[in-house]
Amino acid sequence: MDILFPITPTHYLALSAILFGIGTAGVLSRKNIFVSLMSLELMLNAVNLSFITFARIHGDLTGQVIVLFVVAVAAAEACVGLAIVIALFRLKENVNVDLFNELKD
Amino acid sequence: MNALPLELTALAPLWFVVAGALTLLLLEVLFHEAGRRAAPLATLTFLLLALGSDFRLLSLQGMPGALFQGSVVIDLYSVTLQAICALSASLTVLFSSSYLKREKAVTGEYYALILLATAGMMVLVSAGEFLTLFVGLELMSIAGYILAGYFRNKERSAEAALKYFLTGVFSSAFLLYGIAVLYGVSGTTHFSELRLFIEKGLPALPGAASQMVFIYLGAALLVVGLGFKVALAPFHGWAPDVYDGAAAPVSGFLSTGVKAAAFGIFARLFAEVFSMPGPWVAALATLAVLTMTLGNLSALAQTNLKRMLAYSSVAHAGYVAVGLAAATGSPADVVERAVAFYLLAYTLMTAGVFGWIAWASGEGEKNSNFSDYQGLAYRHPGMGLALAVFLFSLAGMTPMAGFFGKYFLFKLAVDNGLVWLAVVAVLNSFVSAYYYLRAAMQLYVRTDKEAKAGLKPISWGLFTAFFICVLGSLIAGFLKFPF
Numbered sequence: 233m234d235i236l237f238p239i240t241p242t243h244y245l246a247l248s249a250i251l252f253g254i255g256t257a258g259v260l261s262r263k264n265i266f267v268s269l270m271s272l273e274l275m276l277n278a279v280n281l282s283f284i285t286f287a288r289i290h291g292d293l294t295g296q297v298i299v300l301f302v303v304a305v306a307a308a309e310a311c312v313g314l315a316i317v318i319a320l321f322r323l324k325e326n327v328n329v330d331l332f333n334e335l336k337d
Numbered sequence: 338m339n340a341l342p343l344e345l346t347a348l349a350p351l352w353f354v355v356a357g358a359l360t361l362l363l364l365e366v367l368f369h370e371a372g373r374r375a376a377p378l379a380t381l382t383f384l385l386l387a388l389g390s391d392f393r394l395l396s397l398q399g400m401p402g403a404l405f406q407g408s409v410v411i412d413l414y415s416v417t418l419q420a421i422c423a424l425s426a427s428l429t430v431l432f433s434s435s436y437l438k439r440e441k442a443v444t445g446e447y448y449a450l451i452l453l454a455t456a457g458m459m460v461l462v463s464a465g466e467f468l469t470l471f472v473g474l475e476l477m478s479i480a481g482y483i484l485a486g487y488f489r490n491k492e493r494s495a496e497a498a499l500k501y502f503l504t505g506v507f508s509s510a511f512l513l514y515g516i517a518v519l520y521g522v523s524g525t526t527h528f529s530e531l532r533l534f535i536e537k538g539l540p541a542l543p544g545a546a547s548q549m550v551f552i553y554l555g556a557a558l559l560v561v562g563l564g565f566k567v568a569l570a571p572f573h574g575w576a577p578d579v580y581d582g583a584a585a586p587v588s589g590f591l592s593t594g595v596k597a598a599a600f601g602i603f604a605r606l607f608a609e610v611f612s613m614p615g616p617w618v619a620a621l622a623t624l625a626v627l628t629m630t631l632g633n634l635s636a637l638a639q640t641n642l643k644r645m646l647a648y649s650s651v652a653h654a655g656y657v658a659v660g661l662a663a664a665t666g667s668p669a670d671v672v673e674r675a676v677a678f679y680l681l682a683y684t685l686m687t688a689g690v691f692g693w694i695a696w697a698s699g700e701g702e703k704n705s706n707f708s709d710y711q712g713l714a715y716r717h718p719g720m721g722l723a724l725a726v727f728l729f730s731l732a733g734m735t736p737m738a739g740f741f742g743k744y745f746l747f748k749l750a751v752d753n754g755l756v757w758l759a760v761v762a763v764l765n766s767f768v769s770a771y772y773y774l775r776a777a778m779q780l781y782v783r784t785d786k787e788a789k790a791g792l793k794p795i796s797w798g799l800f801t802a803f804f805i806c807v808l809g810s811l812i813a814g815f816l817k818f819p820f
Contacts, residue, residue, distance in 0.1 A: 245521075252514060259507055268503060275510035279517050286521035294526055295517075298468050302513065305475045309506055312482050316498050319489040329503075332496040335578035337638070 244285040251278035265320070265327045269313050276306045347401040347411045349390035350419050351459045357383025358452035365445030373445050377434040377798070380448040384427045384455070391420040395819045403465055407527050410465035413820035414673045418462040418601040418680070425594030425684045426455040431802035432586040432692035439700060439793065440488070440584075447487060451590065454480035458598035462605075467516040467526040470602055474512070474566070478505050481595055485583040497582030501591075504565055504575040512562025519555035522548055532610045556611050560620065563606075566599040569658055570628040573651045577635070580647035585702060588643070589691030592650045597680040600657050608664045608672040621662035622758050628655030629765040636772050643694050643705045645772060646687070649731060652769060653683055659755075659762050660746035666753035674820060675745035682730070682738035682813050689806030690727040693720070696799060697791040704790040707779045713791050714780040720791060721780045723807050730810040732773040733766050741814035 251274055258271030280299045287295025317327055324331055345352070357380060364372035364379060394400070394416045401411045429451060437443045457477030464470040482505060486498025520526050523534040535552060561572065568576035580588040611617055632652030639645035657679055664672045697713065697720070698705040714721025730737035743766060750759040795803075 252510070255510070256507075259503070265499070272503075272506045272510065275507070276513065279510060279513045282514070282517040282521065286517065286524075289521070290524040292524060294468075295520060298471075298516075298520075298526070301468060301472060305472070308479055309475070309509075312479055313502055313506070316482070316486055316495065316502055319486060319495045320499060323490075323492050323495055329499070332492070332499060334492055335496055335500070335582045337577075337635070337644075 241285050241289050244281060248278045248281040248285065251275075251281065263329050265317050265329055268329065269310065269317075272313075273306060273310065276302060343401055344404055347394065347404060348409065348463075350387040350394075350416075350423065351456060351463075353383050353387040353390060354423070354452050354456045354459060357387075358449050358456060361445055361449035361452060373443055376443075376445045376448045377430055380430045380452060381427060383452065384423050384430065387455075387459075388420055388423045388427070391416050391423065395420070403529075407529060408466045408469045409460075409463045410528075411463060414605065414670070414677060415463040415601075417677050417819050418597065419459045421597050421601075421677070421681050421684055422455055422458040422462065422594045424681075425590060425597065425688055426451055428684075428688040428692065428802050428806065429586050429590040429594070431798045432589060432688070432695050434798050435793075435796050436584065436586050436695045442488065447484070450480045450484050450487075454484065454590070455594065458594055461598045462601040464602060465528055467520070467528075471509075471513065471516065474599070474602075475509065477595060477598060478509065478566070481505070481591055484587045485579055485591065487587060488584055493582040494584065497579045500575045500582075501579045504572075508562045508565030508572070510562075511558050511565070515555045515558025515562055518551055518558060522551040522555065528606070528610050532612075535610070535613065553616055556615070556617055557620070559606065560617065560624070563599060563603045564624065567596055567603060567654050567657075568628075568651050569624045569654055570631045570651065573628065573631070573654070576651050577644060577647040580650060581641075581644045585643065585691050585695035585698065588647070589688045589695070592647075592691070593684040593688045596650070596654070597684055600654070600676065600680060604657075604661055604664065604673060604676040607661050608667075608669040608676075612665055612669060614665050618662055618665050621658055622755060625655050625658035625662055625758065626761050628652065628658055629762060630655075633765050633768045633772075637768065639772070640708075641706050642710070642776060643691075643698070643702070645776065646690055646694070649769065649773070650687065652765065653687075653731075655765070656743055656746055656762060659758055660749050662758060663746075663749040663753040663755055667749060670820065672749065674818065675749050678813075678818055679742035679746055682742035682810070685806050685809035685813060686727045686730040686737075686739055689803060689810065690724065690731070692799070692802055692806070693724050693727065696720075696793065696795070699790060699792060707776060708786075709790040710779045711782045711784040711786065712780075712788070715783070716788060717791055720795070720803070723803050724780060725777045726807050726810055728773040728777045732770040734770075736811070736814070738810045738813035 255271045255275035259268050262268055280302055283295040283299050403410050454477050457473050460473030464473055482502045485501045486495050488494035523531050525531055565572040580592055629652050632648050636645050636648035660675050730739035733740045733743045747759040747762050
């Protein structure tokens with residue numbers, strides 16, 4: 233794509249920040265638990281993109297290794313998250329976050 | 338006989354806990370009912386072995402220091418915090434054993450999860466590098482999500498798990514982004530190298546000012562991430578709901594062990610890495626004031642003991658944040674000693690109070706309003722006194738552990754010129770004394786109503802746990818602290 237303009241590490245960092253922002257907005261605004269879970273995954277993967285870019289800039293493998301750990305941890309988190317969704321669905325036959333409001337002042 | 342390698346012996350507490358978690362998972366599979374009955378005792382054995390090796394490490398002349406190329410730091414601070422986490426887990430096991438029997442929910446994996454969470458805490462407090470920090474934090478948190486939702490057929494418990502999970506992963510992402518930014522600026526994930534980079538490297542480099550902005554950004558993201566975990570306002574919204582909805586022994590575990598570990602590493606970061614003047618002093622001081630005030634004012638309005646304690650636990654996070662805000666001017670070991678002592682005192686009294694609720698509230702935790710406890714002290718003088726001791730200690734009454742904990746933290750603030758912050762903290766303590774004493778008073782109100790709370794007799798396990806908590810809350814301030 234260097235006919236138009238060269239893609240530099242800065243572009244990747246900007247993309248990562250934008251994806252993180254989209255993920256944050258998704259978690260904060262959406263009522264469906266599945267959308268929230270996907271937004272959380274998006275946030276973690278946005279950070280992964282940052283790590284890889286920084287690893288590339290520094291010529292250092294640490295960032296790449298961290299990404300492998302984050303992917304593994306995200307998988308474990310998704311697994312627990314889906315288990316919680318199943319437990320909630322069995323209680324109310326619905327996965328809207330707003331329906332679970334028994335705990336409040 | 339050849340000496341065992343240092344990596345093996347210095348991390349003995351962690352190995353014991355991990356071995357315990359794996360054993361517990363097998364125990365129920367191999368021995369069925371017998372394994373299930375033996376689970377609490379087996380868990381305690383492994384935790385006591387871990388505690389024993391922590392004490393052996395504390396009695397050594399020189400600490401091993403950095404191991405595994407600096408990924409893990411075994412010093413007096415991390416070993417002390419490991420011991421606090423193991424203590425919190427042991428108390429939780431003692432409180433849980435009779436609670437689970439009463440609720441007819443005895444399983445082996447409950448104890449395995451407690452041990453896995455404890456393993457995560459031990460990795461977290463010993464971290465000398467950000468990847469180790471992240472892995473330890475996640476191991477601790479994921480086990481915590483499952484524990485919060487352990488009673489998955491109860492709506493309150495499942496809802497607590499949902500709220501804990503969503504905020505937990507959300508905060509982890511912020512923490513991770515903070516780590517990425519710091520790695521991007523400095524090219525390292527080690528605390529010690531990052532500290533050298535901030536101290537020496539920056540002023541000499543071209544474009545230093547813009548790089549410093551990214552250090553601040555990274556530190557701010559770390560504060561957000563860890564702030565969620567330890568429930569600092571304005572990131573505390575989940576805490577009252579989760580501590581209220583989870584089973585009482587689990588709430589005790591989440592608000593002592595998990596919080597102690599997260600605060601432990603939080604304090605290490607701000608005492609050792611970001612220990613120079615910077616915008617984080619004002620930021621942490623603001624967070625501390627917000628947290629204390631919001632926590633205490635919300636606790637005032639509660640009529641349910643468990644929910645009141647959930648808010649009080651938020652307020653106590655604010656007191657520790659006072660110490661963190663003052664971390665820049667003092668030597669690292671002074672800050673770490675004050676924080677570690679506070680976490681020990683807080684663990685003893687808070688674990689005790691949640692264990693007390695687990696015992697007294699009866700099946701399904703139906704009776705945890707203040708009015709249910711009226712006159713309890715006349716039927717159970719010992720247990721009434723125990724709750725009174727915990728509440729007095731939480732309020733910071735003079736000879737108790739809670740007083741010394743607050744004293745060390747507030748003194749730190751005064752020594753570093755943050756007198757106004759110490760004044761606000763002391764005023765908050767006065768406010769908190771009102772609701773703690775109001776709760777304690779209910780025990781001694783004479784009433785004709787039918788007794789609802791505290792009907793079960795005390796088992797030996799419960800007695801031991803309460804004895805440790807009461808004794809600890811009374812004398813911890815007079816003991817010689819490891820460092």
